[in-house]
Amino acid sequence: MALLEVRNLVKTFGTKTVLDGVTFDLEEGQTKVIMGPSGCGKSTLLRCLNRLEEPTSGSVRFDGKEMTAPTADVRALRQLIGFVFQNFALYRHLTVLDNVTLALRQLKKMPAALAEERALHELARMDMAEKRDAYPASLSGGQSQRVAIARALAMEPRVLFFDEPTSALDPVMAREVVTLINRLYLENVTILCVTHDLYLAQYISDSIIFLDQGKVRAEDKAENLLSGHADPVIASFFGRKS
Amino acid sequence: MGGNFPALLVQLQADLPSLISALGETVLLSVIITINGLIGGLLVFYLTLSNSGVVRKIINGYISIFIGTPLIVFLFLLYYGLPTIGIRLSPFVIAVFGFFLNVSAYNARFLVTAYKGLLPTELEAAKAQGFSRGQIFRLVTAPQVLRLAAPALASQAIQNTKDSSIVFLIQYTEFFAGMQEIAMRSFLFFETYFVTALVYLLLVSVIVLAMRRLERRFTIPGLS
């Protein structure tokens, strides 16, 4: 049984079908990247998986539990999914340290000292421990994203979702963040990553899910997708990109 | 200025104990109104975020009514109107209740405006972390919105202190009522009101200074 099993996921906004029967699996320890043209439904897919958006139909099984069931404890399941946003989404009124400890203290009911220890460990992993007392407004984009990743990791999630983690960053900062994601990849953290970043897709993935018009058009290893694919849509997408 | 301030001074000295207690009433009333108004404002603001369209409609109607009508009319309604159906409340209770509904509506509107300055992804991040609606409100929305609305809430606190002077119109003996009495007795109208104005200015200045201290303590870079 895969950690995450997505079956026939459909999402419509009014008359517009954004996800049109998406099916895929994510195994424990695997890293998959979701790519595709703008508006293909990548971000919506990610947000449907932890029900930030309500899927219209289909099923999402996470760790053997039906995420879309009416009885599902969505909040408990969300705690097992670390979510990293494009725009970092750090809590502006909290210091770096408090951003990381908030969920530990409030949701895991961890004693403050223990939460702090855990948070500092994760911040150190992201090379951000020295900024523990800074407020988000004083951080660069790259630093913010590293804190956001530390915040997600501190909860010891079963999987990390990345929603375009480098899109809001300039190339140098993006590289910094990619390096850290690579570190997680090498440690076999389970990752599902929506991105436009070819470097991320090529080197930090076990396979790429190519999404087009709400459907999985192909799922394959990077080397098979990236160079001269038989499907003209995929070939032209990567051809244009590289 | 042709005023006879020395004569007033004699008068004020004679009435000092009662004036001090009247000033105490004004301060007490202002503090109660301000604290109640903050609590009420947060509560009303929380209700504006309700999922239920009916609740939102009722709350918005309430806010609009209290922002659109004079407070003194509402106080008169309670003070002169309620006894005709057999309900007699003391001026103090009427003042506290009337100001509570009025100030809560204003503060809620300030908080609603500040809420528009929040970043939607930040609230979404809290949701994605597994926080409940109540937790998100308590841990993210409220602390941010209160900071963003701080200048407006502070000037409302100043407004409360000044507006508390109108309760003398419903026969509540706070500071202005006390001074009013002195004016009537001494005929030193200008001098008395002049000193009254000075005292309110002083009270307001105390609040202004206190707010500055609070601001220094609670300001967070990037949130104002």
Added chain:
Amino acid sequence: MSFAQILQSLVAGLGYTVLVTLLCAATALVVALAIIAARRLGGKAAGNALDALVYVLRGIPVLVLLFMVFFGLPALGLDIPPLAAMMLSLGAVSGAYLSEIFRGSLQAVSQAEILAAQASGFTPFQSFRLIELPQMIRLSVPGMVNELTSVMKYSPFAYTVGIPEITKQAMALTSTTMQSLQIYTAVGLLYFGLYRAILLAVAYVERHFAIPGFAEE
């Protein structure tokens, strides 16, 4: 007395309420414009003096100032008619608040445009009148609406100096009918109607003076 009759007798005071509101609002506008112009064109000393004036006006309860003007000044041999007393108290206080709204909006006017005006050879006063003022007014609309509403809501103080506006009418009625609950409910409704009318009027005016691409949210 039926509710309709009550409303009818109160409406007699509506004209005075509107008059008091408009006169005080007009006073506020003049005071605020004078303050902002003096601030913009005067020196540093003028600025400090105006800061002090605005601070004082914003720190005194309207009712206290009204009593000082209406009951206090005659004792010094200076008789002030009721309407003028309202303008000198409520109007002046509101003007101080309005000048702060203007000040905020003025800071939002683009420096490049002011520089451009200087470069074209406008005097500071011309630049203020032709470039800064029109933009400042448009940016201030939401604040001006709040201030106008605020003036309307303080207008019942006029009853304390004997102006026969709505609240004064209500007091006269209550003394003869004992129907205070209905009367003050009707009073509240009238003021609320006035408030909605102000909002409608402002929306209408705003549509007609809107400039495409300027101050749109």
